[in-house]
Amino acid sequence: MSTQTSSTIQFPYKRTLGPVISRFFSELTAQRIVGIRSGDRVIVPPMEYDPETGEELAREFVEVGPAGTVVSWTWVAEPGKHHPLDRPFAYALIKLDGADTNLLHVLDAGSEDAVSTGMRVAPRWRDEPVGRIDDIVAFVPGETAEGPAAGEAQDVQTMDFFSTITYTDVLSPTAERYAASMRAGVLKGQRCPQCNRVFLGRGYCSVDAIILGEEHEEALPDFGVVSNYTIVTPTPYPGQKETEPFARASVVLDGDEMVIAQQQIIGIPVSEIRVGMRVKAQWFPEAERDAAEITSKGWGTVAGFIEGWLHTGEPDEPAEQYLNRVF
Amino acid sequence: MGHEPVAVVGIGQTKHKKRRDDLSIAGLVREAAQRALDDAHMTWADIDAVVIGKAPDIFEGVMKPELYLADALGGAGKPVFRVHTAGSVGGSTAIVASHLVSSRVHKRVLAVAWEKQSEGNAQFGLGGGKSGSIGAGGAFAPWIRAYIRKSGAPEHIGWQIAVKDRQNALRNPYAHLQLKDISIDKVRESPMMWDPLHFLESCPSSDGAGAIIVTDKEGGLAAAADGRPPAWVLGTSMRSEPSSFNGRDPIRPQAGVQCAWDVYKQAGITDPRRDIDVAELYVPFSWYEPMWLEGHDIAPVGEGWKMVDRGETAFDGSFPVNPSGGVLSSNPIGASGMLRFLEAALQVRGAAGEHQVDGARVALAQAYGAAAQYFAMWAVGSELPSS
């Protein structure tokens, strides 16, 4: 059986708009749609440059629409969570009156039967405009715009864009075996038959580019020596949970064949961490061990299985011995 | 038939800032590209092909943004190409563009590298969108610690570079940081971010773009005849190695050594310390200056910091490094390599203004990325190389 993994990457991007998009979005907040003149054409939405040549356009804005004609459309019978409406709707290419280009937007027509190429549509305005392309919630059939009475134009300079993507994957056979071993509290590596180097749940040798299988696997010691470290002062960002300085250390496993980088040293203040310190893995209780941090990228990680590394209390090894053991 | 000689005839960059809140993404890249066109006395129509470089798309949340930017860079009807080699990408972008000319596929190529980091958050991006990101500083700090231990360098070396590059930035109106009162004390007393790196030993997060226009021998000679001497490309190279394996030396990566010697060989450089007049090296954290001086055999192993200590890498030193102010003063990640490459070209053209190094005839530029495993370098010169 394969283990599913899932991760969601979310971020609230904040876009600055520049003079042209800013003008377009500002006009939207007053229920006006403007295009920009480019030679003989009026381009909607307005662009900073002629898309055919790259030449900067003079900022000659032209009001268009608000009504227009459907040039092409498709019916979305079962909207997904990333669609702008939660009921069936159409995406449409709409040529607004006075424009020479099409606008891609959303058409809320109730049913597919109500949509046809050549039909006339007008905007439905958002109740409280924010200055985004979806201040036009959708176009609707007919000549008349819908929505509240138009207010004063706002000065719109930025745009929020919330991005969220969920990735699901399964563990590779190597990662699966690695995870099973880690759940049982055994750190397992794979030894390359060609160069004799050991890799952690990687599935291949990074030096010789050969696939490593079960027959190349062997248990590794879960204790060793701190060969390097840094103390990180966390910076705040959306999704960041760390607030206090935390340490990340490289641990050379006994036998000197494997360095595990970016490990947490636990049980002592970060200021007492030093090169040469002997440490031992502190495993999570068996029931809490979790393969969620292992991804389709492979590359075995101890995260989710080993909480951190504890000082064993044994005397330190000479720090000079570890000068070349960064990796 | 050898390669076509390549001339850099147009150079442009944005004013780099924490947040270019006056521009869209298209506006940002166009500010740099238009300046390069103006510098080259060209229009959009003169360009045969466009090469775009930037670091991970998650930084701005726009996937393959070269698609959206194609027409912003006059790319309709032309080849538009997107390079991504981690932090070295700005350099790789310049190299890929130069190869389009040296291979005689195209005559005039625009290369633009950019990042608009303020749209998102670099720590978030580098952490893969998760909590507890150690950022680039956290990844490189242990190696810097190892360099310090191995070389026995005194701690003031890092502070000294942090001050030197910020002082150079005061000569460069495009540089993001303009820290008029920078001092050793200020660096030393700034917060410890990634032990042993202080806040002021680290690069900022910037919005910015850099652009170059490369052309063939005929184009380069024509520009020269018009009183606009080009920078001639003397050698280019890219090298990569795996990020981690037992025995890898990330302090002085072999890929960096080989990349440098590949460029030196093409450029006829036998003694880099003597033959190169000025270098723009990718130094996002102060200590990377001596690490790359050693990593590219400009200084003997263990002695890069001594060059720094003797003031040789200062603006008026015998081997100036980062007269532009470097990555420590402006870091729009995807553009940072390009800024190194274009500054080297500015120097040998004698067009660097207040940050012009006297008599710069051969300049080296370098960019690196990921776990110090991707390298891109070029050498440029004031003279057309004899084939």
Added chain:
Amino acid sequence: MSNDPRSDTDIAVVSTAYLPAVRREHITETEMLIAVVDEALGKVGLKRSDVGFSCQGSCDYISGGTFSFVPNLDAMGAWPPIHESHVEMDGAWAMYEAFVRMKHGDVEIAVALGSGKSSTGDPAEIYPLELDPYYLAPLGPDPVSLAALQARQLIDSGKTTERELAEIAARSRRDAANNPKQQVRSAETDVDKILAEPYVRTPLRKSDLPPISDGASVVVLATRRRALDLVARPAWIAGIDHRSEVHNPALRDLTDSASTRTAAERAGGIAGVEVAELMAPFTSQEVVLRRALGLGDDVLVNPSGGALTGNPLMATGLVRVAEAAEQILAHGRNRTLAHATSGPLLQQNLVCILEGDN
């Protein structure tokens, strides 16, 4: 060799390999690439150390992680350090970079790779992110909806019919049944039955859409000096070119692909082309591409089954090159065409013309 029309600077595809397109590949992307590199180099008796340059094509958003290409570097055996590059584009563009790099004459063997694991994400979630971030992405148009807007315009303008689209689907599926590397191999091939199926997005049915696929592909390039030692009949790259168009599909004539036409002309033209492997993930796009290229009925299109029956994004374009090359390497054809596309509704197009000598 007096009749040899080739010069030392000519470059040929000498070997190819790609993984079967599958809904979900259980091994990692790096392991996928190791497998195809092993296969492609092995066919011509080369080792990784013989390769002078390599270029990979992949995409973070499709692979599902920041810097996702970094571990993939290891698939080329990057120690001692290697000369390589990466493009955030389909592997066909990686091959373009390799081709340009080889033009300098100092690299005799190069490898281009493409890889992706589309299975990890939902295209409807991911693909809007490649659109104009201000005017298009916030509206969330998924790739199928966009393709449907294009298909309707094709139908409304009389350039195709739903029946013709169903015929393209049926032909592709019949071809796929003979190609074990395609993913959709046992689907309905009766046109009337296909036409009786419901729409996913009017006027497109499931039969008009590609599957979601994982995959990896590789081609090996060699200069003339090496190519003739490696294979009896190399697939010479007669020309390769790529062109972009305006980004916003609403500003383009979606029933044409001017950039494909330009790229084909610059790559040497379609005269004499016997087989064309077109990256048309939607049936309607095959119509656009055929018309834009002016391919006659005598040209065999997508005998592999095409992107419609196996679509490992970031590798799909390079699979087209591999298939077009194999038509020469293994099937004795003389002149073939490979096409790759990127961006919304065929924004960016690459054409490679391959030739075999007799």
